[in-house]
Amino acid sequence: MNDLAAIKIRDINFAYNEEQIFTNYSLNISEGSFVCITGESGCGKSTLLKLINGLLIPQRGEIKIGNNLLNLKHLVEMRRNMGYILQEDSLFPHLTAYQNMIYCLKLRNYSNQLSKDRINELLPLVNLDSEILNKFPHQLSGGQRQRVGIIRGIVHKPQIVLMDEPFSALDQETRSNLQDLVKTIHKSTKTTFVMVTHSISEAKYLGTEIINL
Amino acid sequence: MTDIWARKSYFLTLFCEHILISFLALFLVTILGISIGVLVFYSKRSRAIILPLVNFLYTIPSIAMFGLLIPLVGIGFNNAIIVLVLYGLLPIVRNTYTGIKEVPHQYINAARGLGSTKKQIFFKIYFPLALPSILSGLRVTTVMVIALTGLAALIGAGGLGQAIFRGLNTMNTDLIVAGSLGISLFAILGDKFIGQFEKDAKLQRIISGNASIKTKIKIFTNIFVLLLLLITSFSFLNPQYKSDNNTITIASKPTSEQFILGEILAQQIENNTNIHVIRKFGIGGGTTNIHPALLSGDIDAYVEYTGTAIMNVLKYNYSDLGNKSLEILYSEYEKRYNLEWLGLLGFNNTYAIAISEQEANNKRITTCSDLVPYSSNYIFGAEFDFFERPDAYNGLIKVYPFKFHKLSEMDINLRYKAMEEAKVQVIDAFTTDAQIEALNLKILKDDKNFFPSYKAGIVVRKDILRKYPKLKSILILLNNSINTNEMRKMNYEVEINKKSPKQVAKNFLENNINK
The missing domain is CATH 1.10.3720.10 (MetI-like)
Structure with missing residues (x-):
């Protein structure tokens, strides 16, 4: 692990309406690490992730992704260098599994052939059969949906992958399968992972670093 | 069917x-x-x-x-x-x-x-x-x-x-x-x-x-x-003819009579010229909507009634004009609107009071004045309008002091039905209504000249007459060609015998104008 910080959060303040969530909060996340953020519900786990992604903007302080300051102007460009994996119900219902997977490639106008090659490369990694590619999300199981969601989040080779309680709605067996899978992906890609989870055991199993808010 | x-x-x-x-x-x-x-x-x-x-x-x-x-x-x-x-x-x-x-x-x-x-x-x-x-x-x-x-x-x-x-x-x-x-x-x-x-x-x-x-x-x-x-x-x-310059638009109000008259105008033009006639028949609201359209040029000609034109368009009090009414009507239309009345078709479609022929014969009633002493025996039925307009019921009872047993307001198309079912014994009618003939009704003479004249005549935009110089001479052939009986008969053909206005107009032109 090297000491270059992938994400630098410095002295941020953030409040929802009246409720103060972060006061002078700072955090460094080093490149290539797998950081798990845990804590009680309502402590601001998901908020932190949304701040890193720019879906929320801190009232004070700054956030740097690599060497770039997160600001409104470059938001879209910066997000495109991140992967975002949410709960399995966030797949776009009107798009097929394949279209969901290549969503980020389409945003950058990748050619059909390049997209197809990239998916063929990723399918074995998440143990998905090519049969499911033309199915719609509602025709897949919860586990299959989340595997599609993982591909959607990493297909564009992001430098940072953000995961917001991705496995919380899945049964135990599917869940541990997917944990192993994410662990493998992290090892093979050396990408920085930031994952929010309420499960301490999941954090201990996956994280190279655990932050308890 | x-x-x-x-x-x-x-x-x-x-x-x-x-x-x-x-x-x-x-x-x-x-x-x-x-x-x-x-x-x-x-x-x-x-x-x-x-x-x-x-x-x-x-x-x-x-x-x-x-x-x-x-x-x-x-x-x-x-x-x-x-x-x-x-x-x-x-x-x-x-x-x-x-x-x-x-x-x-x-x-x-x-x-x-x-x-x-x-x-x-x-x-x-x-x-x-x-x-x-x-x-x-x-x-x-x-x-x-x-x-x-x-x-x-x-x-x-x-x-x-x-x-x-x-x-x-x-x-x-x-x-x-x-x-x-x-x-x-x-x-x-x-x-x-x-x-x-x-x-x-x-x-x-x-x-x-x-x-x-x-x-x-x-x-x-x-x-x-x-x-x-x-x-x-x-x-x-x-719709290519719309871009074609050689057209004239004829309108009609939404009554059988107007459909027939519109057709007569249209066919008379079609038979004698190569002008293409666009028919805009049955325009709702009648004069209220046709007159503005005539001024804007959406419509070129239609048949109007003198009473309506004087009171509703020119806004004159009919009785004030006396026997100068036609003269004033023609000249005001020309002056104010650049429209020309081509003369009158012959019939007068005015309000009238009607009772059954049998009752009229029994009581020897032939005029409105004759009806006055018997009026308390009868129920009078008329459309909503009739009770509202100053030139109708309210004026009528000042001239003829009727004391009807009861007044019954109903839709204009239901008056004859009510008469047929004996729910009313006296109604207001239009003199050319087909139902007068169908139900054997007697039109009472307006002996004190209360009701205004509603004589029909053709109104045309003056620029159209200039554009088609032959038009006027063709249309004035229709003047004085339809008396009240003839008009009522044609209405009868359409409403009772279910002939199309087109057919009735064609027969009329063949038998009366283009012999």
Whole structure:
């Protein structure tokens, strides 16, 4: 692990309406690490992730992704260098599994052939059969949906992958399968992972670093 | 129904007009409605103004809306399209707005988090996911617009509603039924057509680029059939003559008599010139809507009645003019409006008091004055108007002091029915009403000259007379050619014997003018 910080959060303040969530909060996340953020519900786990992604903007302080300051102007460009994996119900219902997977490639106008090659490369990694590619999300199981969601989040080779309680709605067996899978992906890609989870055991199993808010 | 079959080309024309008006209105309202719905979603400020406004438009009675637009855009096609578009807006604007608003937040979060631009979020997520809601709004609008196009006939824009109004005004039930069924059937088909796009999320699949071949074929076949229908309708109506300069537009009010007179004018022109006649018959609201259209040039000529022109158009008190009324009428029309009265056709379609022939004979009643002493034995029935107008009931009882047993207000078309069923014994009538003959009624002589004259005459725009120098000499051949009996007989032919106004007009011209 090297000491270059992938994400630098410095002295941020953030409040929802009246409720103060972060006061002078700072955090460094080093490149290539797998950081798990845990804590009680309502402590601001998901908020932190949304701040890193720019879906929320801190009232004070700054956030740097690599060497770039997160600001409104470059938001879209910066997000495109991140992967975002949410709960399995966030797949776009009107798009097929394949279209969901290549969503980020389409945003950058990748050619059909390049997209197809990239998916063929990723399918074995998440143990998905090519049969499911033309199915719609509602025709897949919860586990299959989340595997599609993982591909959607990493297909564009992001430098940072953000995961917001991705496995919380899945049964135990599917869940541990997917944990192993994410662990493998992290090892093979050396990408920085930031994952929010309420499960301490999941954090201990996956994280190279655990932050308890 | 054999009557309807004989009119099949008439119905085909109406159907083609109906489909073109409805389609154009729907096409425009879809684009406008979705745009407004999207605008309203993104801009809070416009939402506060536009949503209540669209709601308000929807609450204006449709007939009033057609009428309100006449001073601005005249009668006919444009007016109809504007009204239909304004009316159809509400369901689409609303469903677009709520459809977008209710797209679940997790999809929007995911799309934003993955780096979509605002535009990409709209076109890739919001719009496709709101589409089912938009389409169900469009279905409501489609049914509404097709049905409402039925009213377009009131302002001379044509469509199947024309058959209904013609049927209502000439007491021809077959026409009413055929027109209504046609509109219902058409609305059901329109609903099914839009339903095709909604069913199984077909359109959503197509714009998301994941429709099966079968779905694509189905949708494109549907669109192809629609286009074919539109093109066929368009070429069937062959509106090329509209750009052709050699036309004249004849209008009529919505009564049997006016349909017949309109036809007589039209055929007289067609038989003797090569001018193409456009018929805008059965215009709702009569003079109120025809006169402005005449001034704006949407209409070139029609048959008007002297009493109506003097009191409703020129706003004179009829009794003030005395025996100079015609002179003043002609010169004021020319001076104020640049319109020419070509003279009078001969008959006087005025108000009259009618009782049954039998009763008249028994009591030896021949004049209104004769009726006064017997009036307390009778119930008097008349339309709402008659009790409202100063030149009708209120003035009447000052001249003839009737003391009827009871007054009964009813719709104008029900007076004769009430007479037939003996619910009333005295009614107001128009002197040329066919029912006078059909029910054996006696018209009482207006011995104190209370009722104004409603003599029919042709009114024409002066610039049209200059443009077609032959026109005047052809039309004045009709002057003094129809007496009150003759007119009543022709009305009888249409209302009781169910002949078409076209046929009756043709017979009249053959037997009386072009012998």
